[in-house]
Amino acid sequence: MTVSAIPSDNGREMTIKITGRFDFSSHQEFRQIYENASPDIKVYIIDMCDATYLDSSALGMLLLLRDHAGGDHSEIRIVNCNEDVRKILTISNFGQLFRIE
Amino acid sequence: MSDSETPIQIDDHLDVTILGELQTLLEDDFPDLIHTFLSDARIRVRELVRTVDSGVAEDIRQSAHSFKGSTLNVGAKQLSSLCRELEDLARSGRTQGSKGLVDRIEVELNQVEQLMRDSYL
Amino acid sequence: MITHPTAQPPGQGLRILIADDNQSDRMILQAIVRREGHEVLLATDGREAVEQFKQHAPDIVLMDALMPVMNGLEASRAIKALAESDLVPIIFLTSLQDAESLAECLDSGGDDFMSKPYNRVILKAKINAFSRMRAMHAQLQRHNRQMLLEQQVAKTVFDNVAHSGCLNLPNIQHSLSPMAVFNGDTVLAERKPDGGMLLFLGDFTGHGLPAAIGAMPLAEIFYGMTSKGFSMEEVLREVNSKLRKILPVGVFCCGAMVELNFHNKSARVWVGGVPDVYLYRGQSGQVERFASAHLPLGVLDPYEFDPHSLDVVMHNGDRVFLWSDGIIESRNPADEMFGEERLNQVFARTDHPDRIFQAILDQVDHFMGGSDRDDDITLVTAKMVDIEDIGMTTYESSKGSIGGPVNWTLSLALHEQSLAAFNPLPLVMNLLMEVEGLRPLGGQLYTLLAELFSNALEHGVLELDSGLKTGPQGFGQYYLQREQALASLSDGSVRLTLTHRPLEIGGELIMEVTDTGSGFPFADFGDEQPESDPQPSAQWDYSGRGITLIRQLSDELTYLDGGRSVRAIVRWPRN
Numbered sequence: 001m002t003v004s005a006i007p008s009d010n011g012r013e014m015t016i017k018i019t020g021r022f023d024f025s026s027h028q029e030f031r032q033i034y035e036n037a038s039p040d041i042k043v044y045i046i047d048m049c050d051a052t053y054l055d056s057s058a059l060g061m062l063l064l065l066r067d068h069a070g071g072d073h074s075e076i077r078i079v080n081c082n083e084d085v086r087k088i089l090t091i092s093n094f095g096q097l098f099r100i101e
Numbered sequence: 102m103s104d105s106e107t108p109i110q111i112d113d114h115l116d117v118t119i120l121g122e123l124q125t126l127l128e129d130d131f132p133d134l135i136h137t138f139l140s141d142a143r144i145r146v147r148e149l150v151r152t153v154d155s156g157v158a159e160d161i162r163q164s165a166h167s168f169k170g171s172t173l174n175v176g177a178k179q180l181s182s183l184c185r186e187l188e189d190l191a192r193s194g195r196t197q198g199s200k201g202l203v204d205r206i207e208v209e210l211n212q213v214e215q216l217m218r219d220s221y222l
Numbered sequence: 223m224i225t226h227p228t229a230q231p232p233g234q235g236l237r238i239l240i241a242d243d244n245q246s247d248r249m250i251l252q253a254i255v256r257r258e259g260h261e262v263l264l265a266t267d268g269r270e271a272v273e274q275f276k277q278h279a280p281d282i283v284l285m286d287a288l289m290p291v292m293n294g295l296e297a298s299r300a301i302k303a304l305a306e307s308d309l310v311p312i313i314f315l316t317s318l319q320d321a322e323s324l325a326e327c328l329d330s331g332g333d334d335f336m337s338k339p340y341n342r343v344i345l346k347a348k349i350n351a352f353s354r355m356r357a358m359h360a361q362l363q364r365h366n367r368q369m370l371l372e373q374q375v376a377k378t379v380f381d382n383v384a385h386s387g388c389l390n391l392p393n394i395q396h397s398l399s400p401m402a403v404f405n406g407d408t409v410l411a412e413r414k415p416d417g418g419m420l421l422f423l424g425d426f427t428g429h430g431l432p433a434a435i436g437a438m439p440l441a442e443i444f445y446g447m448t449s450k451g452f453s454m455e456e457v458l459r460e461v462n463s464k465l466r467k468i469l470p471v472g473v474f475c476c477g478a479m480v481e482l483n484f485h486n487k488s489a490r491v492w493v494g495g496v497p498d499v500y501l502y503r504g505q506s507g508q509v510e511r512f513a514s515a516h517l518p519l520g521v522l523d524p525y526e527f528d529p530h531s532l533d534v535v536m537h538n539g540d541r542v543f544l545w546s547d548g549i550i551e552s553r554n555p556a557d558e559m560f561g562e563e564r565l566n567q568v569f570a571r572t573d574h575p576d577r578i579f580q581a582i583l584d585q586v587d588h589f590m591g592g593s594d595r596d597d598d599i600t601l602v603t604a605k606m607v608d609i610e611d612i613g614m615t616t617y618e619s620s621k622g623s624i625g626g627p628v629n630w631t632l633s634l635a636l637h638e639q640s641l642a643a644f645n646p647l648p649l650v651m652n653l654l655m656e657v658e659g660l661r662p663l664g665g666q667l668y669t670l671l672a673e674l675f676s677n678a679l680e681h682g683v684l685e686l687d688s689g690l691k692t693g694p695q696g697f698g699q700y701y702l703q704r705e706q707a708l709a710s711l712s713d714g715s716v717r718l719t720l721t722h723r724p725l726e727i728g729g730e731l732i733m734e735v736t737d738t739g740s741g742f743p744f745a746d747f748g749d750e751q752p753e754s755d756p757q758p759s760a761q762w763d764y765s766g767r768g769i770t771l772i773r774q775l776s777d778e779l780t781y782l783d784g785g786r787s788v789r790a791i792v793r794w795p796r797n
Binding site: 024056057059060061063064067090091092093094096097 | 406425426427428429471472473474476494495496497513514515516517518521547
């Protein structure tokens, strides 16, 4: 499992790409990425195209990011989910908190 | 290499560095070690002769291997390489030539004993 | 975290066993090892080595691979077995060359090699390295033991809190591994006062203590509120807001709650973050599903939280099934998930409804085969039955909220110096509020005690004239006098004696306040007045010691000893 960050050209967006299983083992890595992000970043895009699975710890990490990005005022999009990942996000009703595309 | 006719060169038979270190390490017990090694070596060579006579390759290999270990530790380098030759031969399952090797081991042990008595006791 | 000092500095003063059949080799090794300050044990073959190990428990073993009687490989297997979880490094002494033989040494439990001729520097370095490893291993073991101990305590506390419900009723079946709380899994069930039942299955984020910690307040709230008759919505609301408040962001509880009403045969279902709750129809064998419609508990702020549930009609024999993702996500050795399809098959194929629960456990177990269980199975099912089958709700005093101390006496005497410096009312109120039945009467009891105490102090001990309190100015003067009198008080005391005792229904609190003053003609102040006296004039209240008020607040009021002592009784429950 790896997490990598790609800032956008305009400096306002950051894409965080998840590869493999998204679980507690990536906690540190994931946290570091958004904590070290520039304060100009207003939009986060979580790219799940290579994520195979996520567990409840990963959901917790998404909530931490949301909190960091401004809670109810945050703008976070979760994109390119495979069926398993989408299912987990659906069961937990994270669509209420994130834009899942 | 080490026929009994040629003049004996101590370096051909013994690793003097190892023996020197052992001397420093064991101090007063060093002669005891040499005596112990030599008397043990006699027993092991007799064991080698017995296994070679019995012709069981695995037995030969084990005895040769075991003897090799103790010769290495006291720096009897020629003796250990002969043991190794015998061990390798036996490992390949052959016994042919083992008699000749044991004979050479016996001769070499005599040389080692002579050298050790002359230089270290 | 306590850090333990290591038993000795690494590499110093170890006990080292040398097992070698060759005497000269032993002599050399022994000399090397002794030189480094270690104690030496000797063995000439494998069997002796094992014996020495049993008797003297060496720290490190130097083992010749080939030895008579029992060779080194066999001996090291035996020693490793004897050492159990202790780390006893075994260094093989060998002139073996081929990789296969060397590998065999490691396979039989060896930790390293040392080839002949022995090198003193290398051997010393190896012994030191293994000594450090031993120290670390020992520390890890200590920490591990400590952790297990702590987990055991935490689990005991949790079990006491969480397993006080009604999971043992005949219409409930559940599966929860003994240490499930450390997987974050919780199953709770409790009866409502009206005979109904609340069922909850929860799955906290993460593992270990962080996952377990939220389960305690959750269980407390669940049991406390359910047994008091709060609705499912109220319980959910309270659980959500409590978890939201106490858990860090990112830690939450996926869960499902079901309320069963055995009288009108209905259920309410709330699902937040766990897989579909199944409703199995006993008659038709059909399954109806309730998908997760809510965020997990502890995510949303109280005002955003939605405890709205779905109502469904049930019949006797219908069952609800609640589970965590553990079942669906169980994996077989080929890393495939059990999945919903297989779960549905279990329902379709099981011949009797009562056997479905066990069939699910068996099928998942069978599916997982040899693979390690990465998530224990947490599952609970409850069947709709008639109330007679499970009985009405019984109250146990040990549940959720307890009655507090019900049978006690407190006597507190305050003497002159304390009277000026200490107000006993908060202390006494604190104790009174421990009695559950008195809690609703808190305000009333406070007023009552405050009146009785100030009467005893001001008119009894300080002998202040209550007639002063007739006007705004009088009040000021009164309190000035009070202050002065208190400051110069050289003698006198007030004694509070409180007794609470249970009655057949509820209980009664007897409050006696006695002072060292000269008493007062209480009959003049209306002790004989009927309670419905229509004129509790200002005069009564200002100069008359508030007796009307005291009378109204208590069930019985008696003046004793010429007015030096007063006894008020309050009984609960009050009508």
